[in-house]
Amino acid sequence: MTRKTVRIAMNGVTGRMGHHQHLVRSILAIRRQGGLDLGDGTVLWPEPVLVGRRAHALDALARQYDLEHRSTDLDTVLADPAVEIYFDAQVTSAREEALRKAIAAGKHVYTEKPTATGLAGALELARLAQEKGIRHGVVQDKLFLPGLLKLKRLVDGGFFGRILSVRGEFGYWVFEGDWQPAQRPSWNYRAEDGGGIVVDMFPHWEYVLHELIGRVRSVQALATTHVPQRWDERGKPYAVTADDAAYGIFELEGGAIAQINSSWAVRVGRDELVEFQVDGTEGSAVAGLRGCRVQHRSATPKPVWNPDLPATEAFREQWQEVPDNTEFDNGFKAQWELFLRHVYADAPYHWDLLAGARGVQLAELGLRSSAEGRRIDVPEIAL
Numbered sequence: 001m002t003r004k005t006v007r008i009a010m011n012g013v014t015g016r017m018g019h020h021q022h023l024v025r026s027i028l029a030i031r032r033q034g035g036l037d038l039g040d041g042t043v044l045w046p047e048p049v050l051v052g053r054r055a056h057a058l059d060a061l062a063r064q065y066d067l068e069h070r071s072t073d074l075d076t077v078l079a080d081p082a083v084e085i086y087f088d089a090q091v092t093s094a095r096e097e098a099l100r101k102a103i104a105a106g107k108h109v110y111t112e113k114p115t116a117t118g119l120a121g122a123l124e125l126a127r128l129a130q131e132k133g134i135r136h137g138v139v140q141d142k143l144f145l146p147g148l149l150k151l152k153r154l155v156d157g158g159f160f161g162r163i164l165s166v167r168g169e170f171g172y173w174v175f176e177g178d179w180q181p182a183q184r185p186s187w188n189y190r191a192e193d194g195g196g197i198v199v200d201m202f203p204h205w206e207y208v209l210h211e212l213i214g215r216v217r218s219v220q221a222l223a224t225t226h227v228p229q230r231w232d233e234r235g236k237p238y239a240v241t242a243d244d245a246a247y248g249i250f251e252l253e254g255g256a257i258a259q260i261n262s263s264w265a266v267r268v269g270r271d272e273l274v275e276f277q278v279d280g281t282e283g284s285a286v287a288g289l290r291g292c293r294v295q296h297r298s299a300t301p302k303p304v305w306n307p308d309l310p311a312t313e314a315f316r317e318q319w320q321e322v323p324d325n326t327e328f329d330n331g332f333k334a335q336w337e338l339f340l341r342h343v344y345a346d347a348p349y350h351w352d353l354l355a356g357a358r359g360v361q362l363a364e365l366g367l368r369s370s371a372e373g374r375r376i377d378v379p380e381i382a383l
């Protein structure tokens, strides 16, 4: 076995996603399993280079995980030929510029979503990456969650017959920050800092719907701000300038209609923080992050509307849990491994900057639909 060390510049690694999902649950988890076996006698050994604005925060992370490399100077890191991959989990508004620099420096890039703050910028990144001939990937973690993998298995196995509709409920109560600290960063609630639930969540809905059911052909959305004042990380009140809830209807290729509610101002009355119900002519499924339950047409009850009597059936109990039948790894790690195989073993990979641009496009058109109060077509994009 030859061990190949791969140096990965990880920018924004002190943040929620960068730290927990990408550094600890992905890159360090790959090291804990002994590296990534490419199957050709090579084992990849990811070596993170922690990049950020605050030296003391990087020092603390490096100490905590016993890591050697860190820098507050992105340009110097990108000029280092030993660094082969640039990864970005910074705040959204800082992403585009950093990705442009990394592409110009000839690094392979892997990035959180959304890839840019507008479609033009997102497409330009995809074009630049193609021209430079580098490999590129965008996080589409929801596809690798156990619940959605089971849903995909059902779709691929023909369980649903003709898929008619998708109902998605996403959200939870994000504390305002006055009497209990908020569990999301304050920039999420400032449009000028790249915040807003449409920009945050519509990129996820685009690839979930596209890959599981069909490409989104049109969008009609109503985005709103339910909670107009919040308190930031230092306890200072600020005005919320971004949407914190969005109610969207999406027409999909193939004819199915999806309706997804996204909200940071809703209390959870579900089993999971996100749930999708898919109804088809032959059966239905409800998938969450981990679980997925089904009801086949042969086992469908026949309720009769009668509000004068209490419900006679326990509807929730009439569903059957889909078994795991396999071991599911962390979704972020699973996608990192696929990306590394793409770069170093030429494995196919389609979750790239063009796919990322589709997510940015849906967010942009969703916001436009809301502002103009009308349904908007979503044209197919290409380079």
Ligand SMILES: NC(=O)c1ccc[n+]([C@@H]2O[C@H](COP(=O)([O-])OP(=O)(O)OC[C@H]3O[C@@H](n4cnc5c(N)ncnc54)[C@H](O)[C@@H]3O)[C@@H](O)[C@H]2O)c1
Pocket (backbone or CB within 6 Å): 011, 012, 013, 014, 015, 016, 017, 018, 052, 053, 089, 090, 091, 092, 094, 112, 113, 114, 139, 141, 185, 200
């Ligand atoms: N894939 C997912 O499920 C998922 C979930 C949440 C967030 N995200 C994405 O990940 C990115 C980071 O989100 P997060 O929730 O980890 O945010 P966060 O605020 O916790 O972290 C942001 C990181 O960016 C750095 N940063 C760089 N420039 C900054 C600036 N000008 N102001 C403030 N911080 C700056 C911070 O130091 C920090 O390391 C966002 O683009 C977001 O859309 C993805």
